[in-house]
Amino acid sequence: MDVSIVNNDFYLSGMAALIGDIDKQLMVMLRDGRTFIAFLRSLDQFGNLVLHQAFERIIVGQQYADIPRGLFVIRGENVLLIGELDFHRPLHVPLYEVTIEEILKLQKQDLEKKDRIEKLRQKAMVEHGLVDEGNPIEEHY
Numbered sequence: 001m002d003v004s005i006v007n008n009d010f011y012l013s014g015m016a017a018l019i020g021d022i023d024k025q026l027m028v029m030l031r032d033g034r035t036f037i038a039f040l041r042s043l044d045q046f047g048n049l050v051l052h053q054a055f056e057r058i059i060v061g062q063q064y065a066d067i068p069r070g071l072f073v074i075r076g077e078n079v080l081l082i083g084e085l086d087f088h089r090p091l092h093v094p095l096y097e098v099t100i101e102e103i104l105k106l107q108k109q110d111l112e113k114k115d116r117i118e119k120l121r122q123k124a125m126v127e128h129g130l131v132d133e134g135n136p137i138e139e140h141y
Contacts, residue, residue: 015043019043021040022040023040024039025037025038025084025085025087026038026039026083027081027082028074029081030074030080032078035059036051036055036056036057036072036074037054037055037057037066037085038052039054040052044076046075047075047079048074048075049076049082051072052071054068054069054071055067058104058107060103060106061106062096063095063097064095064096065097065098065099065100065102065103
């Protein structure tokens, strides 16, 4: 663990910097696009997190819903972003809460729309000779 001295204070780098955030409410964004809001209860040197009273926030357009998840464990390799939340400051993003059923329906429609756009993009790339027809882009990664 690296320890640096900044202004005569100790600064912990890496996951050790999150030790001060234990028992605080955080927002955690994952690599797959999911967002969780929860209290950080524990972490380890690999970035694995234990979240308490977690809920998954799904946002589609300007609408959102929160799905309760309870106690939640996240592998460190899946974490994209972690940030502390301050509920005392006003929210400047106009989001409107809807039911879980509504947001899941909107999310499904949004994913279907993105899939259609991706298929059209791949078709255009094949037509212009940028990729082989038998080798879609996903197979190259």
